[in-house]
Amino acid sequence: MMEIALLGNPNTGKTSLFNTLTGSYEYVGNWSGVTVEKKIGTFKNNQDRLIDLPGIYTLSPLSKDEGVVTNFFLHESFDQILNIVDASQMERNLQLTLQLIEYNKPLVIGLNMVDVATNRGIRVDTEKLSSILRIPVVPVIARTGKGSEQLASIVTDQVKTLPKKNTIDYGSAIEDGILKLEAMLKGEDKHSIRWLALQLFEGNTYVREYLSNFIVESEIDHLVNSTRETVRQKENGKSLDQLIFLKRKETIQQIVKEVSEKKEGTKAPLSEKIDAIVTNKILGLPIFLTLMYLMFMLTFDWLGFPLSDVLDGIIAGPISSGIERFLDFAGASSFIRSLLLDGVVAGVGGVLVFVPQIFILFFFISLLEDSGYMARVALVMDRLMEAVGLNGKAFIPMMIGFGCNVPGIMAARTIETPKERLLTILLTPLMSCSARLPVYALFVGAFFLQHKALIVLSLYVLGIIVALILAKLFSLTILKGETSIFVIELPPYRLPNFGALWKSTWDKGKSFVKKAGTFIFAGSVFIWLLSYMGPTGLDVAMDDSFLAAIGGALAPLLAPIGFASWQAGASLLTGFLAKEAIISTMNIIYYVPNEAGLQGLLVDYFSPLAAYSFMVFILLYIPCLATVATVYKETGSKKWTVFSVAYALGIAYLLSFIIFQGGKLLGLA
Template sequence: MPIKIALAGNPNSGKTTMFNDLTGSNQYVGNWPGVTVEKKEGRLKGHKDVILTDLPGIYSLSPYTPEEIVSRNYLINEEPNAIINIVDGTNIERNLYLTTQLTEMGIPVVIALNMIDIVRKKGDSIDIKKLSEKLGCEIIETSALKGTGSNEAVSKAIALAKQKTKTIAQHKFSELVEDSLSKIASYIENTISPNLLRWYSIKLFERDQKVWEQLALDEKIRSKIDSIIAECEKQLDDDSESIITNERYNYIADVIKDCYVRKNTSRLTVSDKIDRVLTNRLLAFPIFAAIIFLVYFISVTTVGGWATDWVNDVLFGEIIPPAVEGFLESVNCADWLSSLILDGIIGGVGAVLGFLPQMMVLFLCLSILEDCGYMARIAFIMDRIFRKFGLSGKSFIPIIIGTGCGVPGIMASRTIESEEDRKMTIMTTTFIPCSAKLPIISLIAGAFFPGSLWVAPSAYFIGIVAIICSGIILKKTKALSSSPAPFVMELPAYHIPGIKNVAFQIWDKSKSFVKKAGTIIFLASGLVWFLSNFNWQMQMVDAPDSILASLGSIIAPIFAPLGWGTWEAAVATLTGLVAKENVVGTFGVLYGFQEVAEDGVEIWSTLQASFTMLSAYSLLVFNLLCAPCFAAIGAIRREMKSPKWTFIALGYQTVLAYAVSLCIYQLGMLFKGNGFNVFTAIAIVVIIGFIYLLLRRPNNKDRKNSSAKKVGKAVLGGAKL
């Protein structure tokens, strides 16, 4: 039987750093059942029989957020042999609040008192022995950043797990509460194991809905317990949940008073001084703009861009293909096979791997921003704006990065804690035109709107409006209405990021990206190559006679209401799924040119013959908003962690693209005096539906929230707003 040890602690307590340190690369990343909260497990370095589980960063074991629910379910159902509770020594009061809850679960607990080096540097001191006695569990001083103490903490946990010494919570609530708890315990002691009796009694007392549902006590007992709680609430003039929370914090304050000596009581720390500048009323936005520009400049324009260009143009342009070609010729490889390998696989996978260097540089920048604490400040200063569109302040970063490339943009959504906000950001990030969509814009602008200055800006404008409107619409749906954990956010103290931690994050993300390129994208590229090089008789042909072309003519009528129901346009849009740059290239091939310039100047006149200004613009809009390239779809799949949500995202994007293009084309035709037809009517219905979705009342959870707010307002009555 392997020993199972759970790592639990607040966000920003250094938990993940310690986990990485203890397990190294022996990690398995998965999902907690039913939610898209990441589940990380790993084997302890050098001890194959010890499995560590990194629980999500949580402040409490309340029943309100998915992170808290999966954590407590894990602790109750899986019964790990020990818990290592990572406590941030610089923020001990709030961190111990979770500790008081963990020690009630009948599992051996070891406290890793982390960031002890920073505590000492500040000149504070903690009486470990006393604290350990008062809390009833062993305490090991650690510094995860420096890698000290972690091994000691884990061996202590292993020892406790082997001895099976359960930690017994030392804190007692007030007499009245303890009295009620023991009465409640007497009703349930036959059904609950003695280890968890106290935990369940407290949860019942708190009126924890999940526990009440789970235990399904019979009606008589329920009403008896209910009256016990009501009596206690009446006497203490507060609701039971508040009573427990209050008493926990009072107890902690009491413990701290005896064990923690603060040297410097001044309110201004170094971190506060940095904050004075970075979130200053006047400077906050200029500094934010400068930092975002710097991130963008380093990762997309310069360092990352150069590296990506090199990989695309040199490595996958001049080095690998000629070498492989030479080899294939030397072994007399069949034409079709060398075409598959060169054009299909190397071309397709290369196009995706080309993004890797750019992404690595970007993730370097983002992990530094996240690790040093600036990301929370971005949310702080941007919250006001993005809240209006139903997004979080942190959604701004993926969108900005998305202008360079949607793949890192989608992956940057990682830093958004709320699951719903993250899903919405992933769904909307690729609306902003990425650099690969620029050739499409220049093709359409050059061929149909020569000299006009509004086409390119309008593409960005449409992207931004699509994001804002989607935010408002999606927020009102049942699945994405905001979770009831709103914006009450810790602003962690600034600190210098750990190099090991940053490097680990980059490695972790790059690895999964390469894996994706090697699997899904590999297959997709092969498939598109096959479809565009063969006809139904399995003979190798040029693109205009291929299966793809015949499929194109089948689906082309779908796009007829958008004004571009030609098979060329349909095929170009399909190949855009491999990479958006392909759209222009495909037009070139289909119109009989071998090579076209990036803006496709050679095919302008051909295009002008088959499109009008209106239909060309509709084509442009559709290609900007519809499902992104395979690389970005892969990123969506990875970040959503659910096939269902990947399909929802792609479906939403494509439907929106279709609806917007339809309205643009049909209403444009109407204004041009082309008369009213059935599609004009559909377009008008779509617009009315769209306005309804924008203005309708939000669904369920949200409504509950706002009514709770109204109650709050009514209670406060005269309080000034």
């Protein structure tokens, strides 16, 4: 069984090719950094394994996810490399290809997006490219699977030949430096000495650290400094890494000139015409907000609520009645009946009714991602992000955070500078994740029936605005530093494949269903037990339960922000474990058999103003337990983890206070 590493630039269709070759599904998006850790699948036609590594532009890492690749090359064992190259962007893509050739492992190129290149009037001679590089080159269209079988057959072939000579002559100074490193290692290393030397000269810190296991630091410094000085003298003052880049660039330009031709008079691609509108300085942001509004209208008004009502009717009707009849037949005790009906069915069922809305939202987010639009959103937001001490790349983890804050925080690994990476990690939990969506759906259905989409959109926008304001504040105070330059490649617009679109939606939504069936189930049982027991014994009145006592301790603190009840306090506490648990807690607390649904009962406990204040508090207050754990894992700091919890709680209370008390002054209470 062979281990094959899959590498390529971001937006070359690498993960789509991974799915096609292995039959597996991994998250696909049109920006750098979606894949932040290696993912492994098995080829359809044999047992060889394909390892999907992060999309990178170079093997000399700038960000954490690029460091994953270097560490993999240095410390993991694998047999060969599959490099996916965008046929329409060869000059940029071949920078990585030449570095992979220097690594001196068997290598195959999958030349992807030949259809896009053809539409742009570009024709690539794959046989000539293969001849020049001395490696197999297979044209493919990863999105449709065309050419993938031939590629799989070639890449899993056990017989591979390595390039017979070096592709690039870097000049006598660097070539001498490579020979000196070879003499210093004295055959002790298992990797290509040429690759190690070039990466060292380019400033790859991971390679330098690796070499320090074989060579003392002072000798490494002397080699690098002497080579740098020789290059400066012989190459008119050029720096070491600059010369390496220029030599590769000259080689690539010559290769591209020989293997590709472009028809004159080719019309500008349609995507460029669309981009002139959707990334326009004035129109870009309103277009994004309009699309978000339409998405929420579909989620809450046109599709989501009717489907949720149908599911609610099924759970509250046939399912509940069926369980009740079974319990009667089995002669279950009153304790078991109450546990199952008042605890499990009310708690878990109250969360599951929102599954249609969750899946509809994820479907349209996946549609925007797979079509290529989300990369444009990052570009549009860059102007705002730059003003607050970040850049457009930081908005990508935040957008991922709309689905779940945990992968959003992990996606911050793609950000190069430590200051911006930490800032993004701290702010991403302010993005409204899908777990908060059931809370919004519950309250807008009860209090804002005519303006559901607008109210929910206001919460998402509020989270972004608060994040931008705090980014500016933190950048000026606790996290000072320079803002990096934002560079992003805009992929061509694509009509998403429905199968991939459904898999993407299911991949995002299944965690919600899984959580309802496991974590929320266990939480509902625990919450019900707290409501069933009290200081005086079992089967007590709800107001005399342990749950009421716990929530009641928080009620005075919540009075200034509009919801001074033990029920609200108890719900907020369980929300720290998972935001969906707020719904299951409320269903258990407010559950009254054969009475109005939860939305009908809430109007007795909340005013519309208090309801909006409550939703704002849910949006901003402490992240869930999984998010807090991820913040700690990514920062490695207890201080920043505690800070992320404390500042979010403070901001949530302050804004809810302003909204509720300000609304009262305006006569809205």
